[in-house]
Amino acid sequence: xxxxxxxxxxxxxxxxxxxxxxxxxxxxxxxxxxxxxxxxxxxxxxxxxxxxxxxxxxxxxxxxxxxxxxxxxxxxxxxxxxxxxxxxxxxxxxxxxxxxxxxxxxxxxxxxxxxxxxxxxxxxxxxxxxxxxxxxxxxxxxxxxxxxxxxxxxxxxxxxxxxxxxxxxxxxxxxxxxxxxxxxxxxxxxxxxxxxxxxxxxxxxxxxxxxxxxxxxxxxxxxxxxxxxxxxxxxxxxxxxxxxxxxxxxxxxxxxxxxxxxxxxxxxxxxxxxxxxxxxxxxxxxxxxxxxxxxxxxxxxxxxxxxxxxxxxxxxxxxxxxxxxxxxxxxxxxxxxxxxxxxxxxxxxxxxxxxxxxxxxxxxxxxxxxxxxxxxxxxxxxxxxxxxxxxxxxxxxxxxxxxxxxxxxxxxxxxxxxxxxxxxxxxxxxxxxxxxxxxxxxxxxxxxxxxxxxxxxxxxxxxxxxxxxxxxxxxxxxxx
Amino acid sequence: xxxxxxxxxxxxxxxxxxxxxxxxxxxxxxxxxxxxxxxxxxxxxxxxxxxxxxxxxxxxxxxxxxxxxxxxxxxxxxxxxxxxxxxxxxxxxxxxxxxxxxxxxxxxxxxxxxxxxxxxxxxxxxxxxxxxxxxxxxxxxxxxxxxxxxxxxxxxxxxxxxxxxxxxxxxxxxxxxxxxxxxxxxxxxxxxxxxxxxxxxxxxxxxxxxxxxxxxxxxxxxxxxxxxxxxxxxxxxxxxxxxxxxxxxxxxxxxxxxxxxxxxxxxxxxxxxxxxxxxxxxxxxxxxxxxxxxxxxxxxxxxxxxxxxxxxxxxxxxxxxxxxxxxxxxxxxxxxxxxxxxxxxxxxxxxxxxxxxxxxxxxxxxxxxxxxxxxxxxxxxxxxxxxxxxxxxxxxxxxxxxxxxxxxxxxxxxxxxxxxxxxxxxxxxxxxxxxxxxxxxxxxxxxxxxxxxxxxxxxxxxxxxxxxxxxxxxxxxxxx
Numbered sequence: 036x037x038x039x040x041x042x043x044x045x046x047x048x049x050x051x052x053x054x055x056x057x058x059x060x061x062x063x064x065x066x067x068x069x070x071x072x073x074x075x076x077x078x079x080x081x082x083x084x085x086x087x088x089x090x091x092x093x094x095x096x097x098x099x100x101x102x103x104x105x106x107x108x109x110x111x112x113x114x115x116x117x118x119x120x121x122x123x124x125x126x127x128x129x130x131x132x133x134x135x136x137x138x139x140x141x142x143x144x145x146x147x148x149x150x151x152x153x154x155x156x157x158x159x160x161x162x163x164x165x166x167x168x169x170x171x172x173x174x175x176x177x178x179x180x181x182x183x184x185x186x187x188x189x190x191x192x193x194x195x196x197x198x199x200x201x202x203x204x205x206x207x208x209x210x211x212x213x214x215x216x217x218x219x220x221x222x223x224x225x226x227x228x229x230x231x232x233x234x235x236x237x238x239x240x241x242x243x244x245x246x247x248x249x250x251x252x253x254x255x256x257x258x259x260x261x262x263x264x265x266x267x268x269x270x271x272x273x274x275x276x277x278x279x280x281x282x283x284x285x286x287x288x289x290x291x292x293x294x295x296x297x298x299x300x301x302x303x304x305x306x307x308x309x310x311x312x313x314x315x316x317x318x319x320x321x322x323x324x325x326x327x328x329x330x331x332x333x334x335x336x337x338x339x340x341x342x343x344x345x346x347x348x349x350x351x352x353x354x355x356x357x358x359x360x361x362x363x364x365x366x367x368x369x370x371x372x373x374x375x376x377x378x379x380x381x382x383x384x385x386x387x388x389x390x391x392x393x394x395x396x397x398x399x400x401x402x403x404x405x406x407x408x409x410x411x412x413x414x415x416x417x418x419x420x421x422x423x424x425x426x427x428x429x430x431x432x433x434x435x436x437x438x439x440x441x442x443x444x445x446x447x448x449x450x451x452x453x454x455x456x457x458x459x460x461x462x463x464x465x466x467x468x469x470x471x472x473x474x475x476x477x478x479x480x481x482x483x484x485x486x487x488x489x490x491x492x493x494x495x496x497x498x499x500x501x502x503x504x505x506x507x508x509x510x511x512x513x514x515x
Numbered sequence: 516x517x518x519x520x521x522x523x524x525x526x527x528x529x530x531x532x533x534x535x536x537x538x539x540x541x542x543x544x545x546x547x548x549x550x551x552x553x554x555x556x557x558x559x560x561x562x563x564x565x566x567x568x569x570x571x572x573x574x575x576x577x578x579x580x581x582x583x584x585x586x587x588x589x590x591x592x593x594x595x596x597x598x599x600x601x602x603x604x605x606x607x608x609x610x611x612x613x614x615x616x617x618x619x620x621x622x623x624x625x626x627x628x629x630x631x632x633x634x635x636x637x638x639x640x641x642x643x644x645x646x647x648x649x650x651x652x653x654x655x656x657x658x659x660x661x662x663x664x665x666x667x668x669x670x671x672x673x674x675x676x677x678x679x680x681x682x683x684x685x686x687x688x689x690x691x692x693x694x695x696x697x698x699x700x701x702x703x704x705x706x707x708x709x710x711x712x713x714x715x716x717x718x719x720x721x722x723x724x725x726x727x728x729x730x731x732x733x734x735x736x737x738x739x740x741x742x743x744x745x746x747x748x749x750x751x752x753x754x755x756x757x758x759x760x761x762x763x764x765x766x767x768x769x770x771x772x773x774x775x776x777x778x779x780x781x782x783x784x785x786x787x788x789x790x791x792x793x794x795x796x797x798x799x800x801x802x803x804x805x806x807x808x809x810x811x812x813x814x815x816x817x818x819x820x821x822x823x824x825x826x827x828x829x830x831x832x833x834x835x836x837x838x839x840x841x842x843x844x845x846x847x848x849x850x851x852x853x854x855x856x857x858x859x860x861x862x863x864x865x866x867x868x869x870x871x872x873x874x875x876x877x878x879x880x881x882x883x884x885x886x887x888x889x890x891x892x893x894x895x896x897x898x899x900x901x902x903x904x905x906x907x908x909x910x911x912x913x914x915x916x917x918x919x920x921x922x923x924x925x926x927x928x929x930x931x932x933x934x935x936x937x938x939x940x941x942x943x944x945x946x947x948x949x950x951x952x953x954x955x956x957x958x959x960x961x962x963x964x965x966x967x968x969x970x971x972x973x974x975x976x977x978x979x980x981x982x983x984x985x986x987x988x989x990x991x992x993x994x995x
Contacts (some may be wrong), residue, residue: 242746269819272845273844332976365752379847388891412867413867432733496973
């Protein structure tokens with residue numbers, strides 16, 4: 036989270052703006068060094084397209100190794116099985132460091148390289164790896180483009196990226212072009228163009244590019260997902276998710292996350308961080324697996340929270356008074372799916388409010404809502420009163436939580452970070468498909484650009500691109 | 516609620532369709548018998564416009580008595596004071612009968628006339644009045660147009676209307692044209708055209724046409740409104756309201772409310788019943804009193820609840836199987852106000868779910884949400900945890916509840932029905948402005964037609980008419 040901590044110069048802001056408006060990446064972002072032939076020479080990808088044609092096509096790619104596969108789907112493409120997962124980490128600020136700790140608690144993970152533009156962060160992470168008993172990883176801390184050198188390494192299977200949002204796309208693309216699979220922290224990428232770019236590069240390089248959406252691995256989320264799949268809610272109709280979190284202190288810091296995160300509030304008006312609430316709902320509904328986001332409308336409240344905070348807390352001579360915040364405090368977006376279902380997604384991080392991701396799903400047989408968890412099924416005892424989830428745990432608890440929940444308990448964010456990574460390592464080692472793939476990353480991140488466009492146009496509807504090239508129709512099953 | 520219980524013939528459906536598409540009322544709906552000159556000869560209306568010009572204009576109208584005042588605002592127009600409120604009631608099904616009971620518990624109310632197309636309902640209501648010690652009211656039960664005769668009476672100050680929704684506009688208009696003030700049960704009226712018509716007729720006849728929105732008189736709603744006015748929430752940003760209620764049994768009845776209510780589910784797709792959740796939020800925000808609804812977007816989930824209910828409960832040979840339901844189960848609308856604030860309004864009455872009107876208001880200093888009531892203010896003890904409303908009751912409890920809450924407790928809907936009517940009678944007797952006027956009725960009801968139009972057009976934005984002719988800008992204070 037500290038990539039630009041001391042680097043907020045004009046050049047960076049210009050580049051960021053380019054990225055945001057979607058014209059910059061072809062020149063500025065595709066910075067990788069070509070596909071790492073040494074790793075792709077073998078038939079790493081055990082392709083498994085969801086239609087006969089795709090299987091054939093992927094088969095060609097498998098045999099062809101590193102040849103470009105422009106437009107070949109990544110749906111159903113499995114990781115190659117391996118015993119040890121060789122990891123690179125870009126960005127070891129507070130989030131990256133926490134996640135590194137989780138990685139180090141998982142067997143068969145070998146951290147080979149660490150990058151952060153703040154050298155102390157990188158060396159601290161290096162020490163963490165050594166203390167855990169690992170080999171000393173190489174560090175890349177020579178400026179904000181040193182990640183490009185990390186991505187050129189041929190000994191990385193997966194690169195985890197936890198940097199300011201504007202760096203996710205170029206770094207993920209560099210990782211894939213360098214030959215590694217990429218994991219982007221939420222919100223994955225920011226602009227619609229970046230959504231398309233990570234899909235294009237993933238399909239071309241045959242590398243996965245995942246969104247590391249930890250909330251999809253929450254105990255309640257996975258339990259409810261299992262109940263949805265078992266048909267407990269009947270036909271699904273409507274879902275809601277949100278990121279309601281009072282981050283005023285963090286956003287107002289004059290260092291690290293405060294600088295770049297607050298910067299977004301001066302750059303655009305929309306939902307810049309939709310996936311914590313949306314990801315689980317997308318999984319309940321099987322988005323990209325039988326259903327698809329079709330269009331959205333979006334509306335933002337006035338901006339007032341950051342102004343009020345500044346008025347109350349910032350000295351009048353602070354340079355912060357030059358900042359003009361344009362991101363409406365509360366953004367509400369409505370999404371329509373191909374099956375006609377509706378989803379509400381909200382975002383507010385600059386007002387006093389208890390944390391709430393909403394996490395609501397309803398169908399013709401019942402409904403669930405989080406914060407706190409409560410559930411209601413047609414005809415249940417105690418008319419019109421919710422019950423808790425406890426009665427359903429024995430039957431529907433997700434395998435990940437049943438088998439590993441105890442190990443996760445003492446770890447960050449209620450254990451969901453650890454279990455997400457445990458599952459990732461399992462997929463990488465056993466040669467499974469990723470739970471959540473580049474199409475999910477693109478579709479979920481698209482809320483950002485589409486909500487911005489809708490807000491800027493009086494809440495006019497905005498259509499989602501079909502990043503899957505129609506594969507969402509045939510694809511079965513669901514993530515995780 | 517029983518006006519069309521046994522009258523569902525082709526003629527009525529045609530007329531309803533005309534009303535819905537907004538072309539019928541000029542011919543079919545303006546059925547009143549002209550202004551009741553006997554009552555309007557005196558200067559009943561103590562006009563008090565919110566600007567000097569308006570005051571003058573209303574003054575002219577005052578002196579002119581019954582002369583038409585086309586386009587003269589009803590903003591700030593007071594009732595004439597009177598000692599006894601002479602009441603007519605149209606519709607004494609379950610809702611009307613319950614409300615009649617509340618009216619009879621209020622001193623200085625004299626029920627002079629009762630109308631229902633079901634004679635037993637009318638006579639039952641007549642008996643209620645007599646049993647309460649009142650003079651035997653005349654009944655109008657000679658077909659579904661006998662209300663027109665009730666409206667011609669010259670001894671009615673106020674006509675309360677609790678009939679199927681499609682009758683509200685023509686009945687309210689007949690009441691006003693007959694010389695009485697009108698009170699329409701929620702959702703007031705259905706189409707945009709009806710919204711404009713009740714405003715036009717109110718301005719022309721100088722009679723008020725109110726929406727009888729009981730939820731605006733709930734204890735929590737009025738308490739929170741007082742806190743909003745005291746600035747406790749700071750600048751307001753966002754509100755939410757809903758009508759989430761499992762009405763599957765009522766909607767599926769083969770009599771009374773079931774027939775006409777279910778009929779709406781075959782006629783349109785939008786939010787047909789928005790005001791229980793929206794009214795209180797509109798009051799918090801001062802809609803039509805400094806702020807105004809500007810535009811909305813709306814989205815409906817699939818229809819599935821009524822189909823599922825029919826599949827499970829209705830014999831295969833029932834004529835109900837010929838009904839085709841098109842109203843999406845869960846409708847979500849987003850409203851943008853002139854001050855840029857946002858409001859979410861939802862509606863679902865055909866799925867298993869605990870009752871929820873949401874009732875959320877948030878500003879830069881805190882937020883409140885109902886179901887159950889919980890509140891959070893910036894910096895309060897116990898970080899990120901809501902508290903209840905109890906600590907605020909001593910200081911902010913609304914006068915109506917403080918003075919009359921005890922009398923209301925044992926009455927319907929937690930007392931809010933009774934207090935709404937008590938306050939109405941107070942306004943009529945003391946010559947005050949109505950708390951909620953025809954502009955509120957029109958703006959709130961407009962959600963119906965605008966949501967339908969938005970849903971039919973892929974959630975395209977729909978602009979609200981300014982029913983107040985710009986008066987919302989100058990008007991101060993707020994309803995109730």
